[in-house]
Amino acid sequence: MKLQFVFSQTDKRPMYQQIMEQIVRRITVGDWPANTPLPSIRQLATEIKVSIITVKRAYLELEREGVIVTQQGKGSWVNDSLDFEELQHDELIEHLERVGKLAKSLAISENELLSMIKKYT
Amino acid sequence: MSTSIIPQLVKKDFLLMRKVIFISIALSIFSTGVITQLIGEIPDWTLVNIGILFLLAPVFACGFMLMMFTNVHEKEKSTQPFIMSLPVTVREFTFAKLLFNLSVFSTMWVAVSAVALYICFGLGLFPLGTFPFITIVLLGIYAAYTCGLGISLLFQSTGITILAMVIFEVSTSASLWTIAYMKPIANHIYGANPVWNSTAITIVTVQVLIVIFAIVATLFIQNRKRDFI
Amino acid sequence: MNIPLAVQCERITKQYRHFQLQDVDLSLEQGTVMGLVGPNGAGKSTILRIIMGLLGPDAGSVKVLGHSMPDHQIAAKRNIGFIAEDMRLYESQTIDFHMGFLKSIFDSWDDEYAATLLRRFDLIREQKVKGLSHGQRVKTTLMLALARRPNLLVFDEPTTGLDPAVRKEVLDEMMNALEEETRSILFSSHNTLDIEQISDYITFIYGGRIIESKNKEDFLDDWRRLRLTNMHSSQLPNLPNIKDAQQSGQLCTVTVYDFDDTIPKEFTNAGLSVDSIERLTLEEIFLSNVNFAKGNMNKDLTL
Numbered sequence: 001m002k003l004q005f006v007f008s009q010t011d012k013r014p015m016y017q018q019i020m021e022q023i024v025r026r027i028t029v030g031d032w033p034a035n036t037p038l039p040s041i042r043q044l045a046t047e048i049k050v051s052i053i054t055v056k057r058a059y060l061e062l063e064r065e066g067v068i069v070t071q072q073g074k075g076s077w078v079n080d081s082l083d084f085e086e087l088q089h090d091e092l093i094e095h096l097e098r099v100g101k102l103a104k105s106l107a108i109s110e111n112e113l114l115s116m117i118k119k120y121t
Numbered sequence: 122m123s124t125s126i127i128p129q130l131v132k133k134d135f136l137l138m139r140k141v142i143f144i145s146i147a148l149s150i151f152s153t154g155v156i157t158q159l160i161g162e163i164p165d166w167t168l169v170n171i172g173i174l175f176l177l178a179p180v181f182a183c184g185f186m187l188m189m190f191t192n193v194h195e196k197e198k199s200t201q202p203f204i205m206s207l208p209v210t211v212r213e214f215t216f217a218k219l220l221f222n223l224s225v226f227s228t229m230w231v232a233v234s235a236v237a238l239y240i241c242f243g244l245g246l247f248p249l250g251t252f253p254f255i256t257i258v259l260l261g262i263y264a265a266y267t268c269g270l271g272i273s274l275l276f277q278s279t280g281i282t283i284l285a286m287v288i289f290e291v292s293t294s295a296s297l298w299t300i301a302y303m304k305p306i307a308n309h310i311y312g313a314n315p316v317w318n319s320t321a322i323t324i325v326t327v328q329v330l331i332v333i334f335a336i337v338a339t340l341f342i343q344n345r346k347r348d349f350i
Numbered sequence: 351m352n353i354p355l356a357v358q359c360e361r362i363t364k365q366y367r368h369f370q371l372q373d374v375d376l377s378l379e380q381g382t383v384m385g386l387v388g389p390n391g392a393g394k395s396t397i398l399r400i401i402m403g404l405l406g407p408d409a410g411s412v413k414v415l416g417h418s419m420p421d422h423q424i425a426a427k428r429n430i431g432f433i434a435e436d437m438r439l440y441e442s443q444t445i446d447f448h449m450g451f452l453k454s455i456f457d458s459w460d461d462e463y464a465a466t467l468l469r470r471f472d473l474i475r476e477q478k479v480k481g482l483s484h485g486q487r488v489k490t491t492l493m494l495a496l497a498r499r500p501n502l503l504v505f506d507e508p509t510t511g512l513d514p515a516v517r518k519e520v521l522d523e524m525m526n527a528l529e530e531e532t533r534s535i536l537f538s539s540h541n542t543l544d545i546e547q548i549s550d551y552i553t554f555i556y557g558g559r560i561i562e563s564k565n566k567e568d569f570l571d572d573w574r575r576l577r578l579t580n581m582h583s584s585q586l587p588n589l590p591n592i593k594d595a596q597q598s599g600q601l602c603t604v605t606v607y608d609f610d611d612t613i614p615k616e617f618t619n620a621g622l623s624v625d626s627i628e629r630l631t632l633e634e635i636f637l638s639n640v641n642f643a644k645g646n647m648n649k650d651l652t653l
Contacts, residue, residue, distance in 0.1 A: 042529065
């Protein structure tokens, strides 16, 4: 499978998190259903042209979060006892945290923020 | 398992210098033709002077250009790191350069010397008594070349090499003129038989030693260089 | 399983008239990529040339692919592809000449891979080197180094002076080379983005010394920028972690090294409020290190 990961240079988050997000996104929309084998760390690294150690970290974190399962010598695959809802829930929280940061830097009060949320969703 | 890459280095230099070598050979053949036409037309001593010049000039020029393009340019045109990143030591690199330059020059020098000797003695232009002196002249040119070659490798600098070659050329000419008028040599130049007296033998020995020394010293000094680019 | 390190330098010292390499230790595991970062004249090129056996150290030992240099340099160099900024090819000759030359030397020369690279890089075999642009020359040198399939790539500033398109081609091909598990890359660059993107390990050099040598993720994890509001004009806590501090009115920006979660608390305890904690890019870390090394510290910030 051609991976086509797209990274934004203006995204301030560390690269391993961006990789994790792209993997999680593919899982949540159903492109990578349960038990889908992930490309090997080396394969993914050479394909997206990012250092092996960064991909390794992404996989490690994903395993810690229970999104993927890794077995020594066998590789990694999408966890089958995955709660998609929980994943999407986590993604929502991430987005909200970002919203909160932006609002703070713009000095938008909580009430203003709430009415904006009502207006724009 | 480790086979040396000296043959490939020599072949590489030969390929790079093909044109220069062929043009020099062509010029040598051309000048041989010119010289043979002039036999009998002009005084013999003049012929020798011009002849030696005409015959040896292409050879000397070839030798000079070869050492410039293969030794000096390797450093000045920055191709040396490329070569030294290959599986080769400084010693092998130097050896390959000496091997290439000396074999091309020696071949041409032997050929041209044979022609010169034939013209002088085979055609009977000069008595055999002149033979030791002609030998000294031919060896003198070889010795000057070898010294220049060593300098070109040790310094790899256009300025220094040219300066060295000029110095060697001039001192060779000067010493040859001096030798021609030295009593032990001058006395026998027009003799019917070649006289190898102690003076002649000493001079030839010194010339051969200079050649050997130049080659050995170059190899020795090069091997001691630890910083090679 | 005991795999020898791809590169092992111990206590390398080299003295020049105006510059000195001091006690440089450098280790590169096989199968990894290490980026050497440092300002001009810090010693990156010197170290790489010592590793290649082109320069002899005054003291210290060098082992490359298990072979000690310079004694076994022939064996080592059979397996190393080298690129340097001041390295040139034979201008009057074609790319094909150089390919033939290397093929006659290396059994490991891969004709097919060379042809693939020529296509990928858009190079014409029969073209003379003197007709090539700078970018094309770099790509040619890269092709010549890669087609031999060496175990170790030593590249001194491979992307310097290249336009973004060619730079990407070079980086992409360097990463492609890592498909082979045993292949290692050691490269130097000014361009911190390149280093940040493909390095597994980063070694930072300044003034002839190794300042830091670490796994990239840890390196980037160690540093943070804290944006603080100093409403009560308190003094900053006296932490050794502070590498730099800038104050403008009530706003304060502090660059912190060796970050852990307890550090923001130190600031709040000192009476400042932490507005945000940001990660730094490699370039910012690099500049901060250089500034710090130059003795540019600004810690004393009471009104």
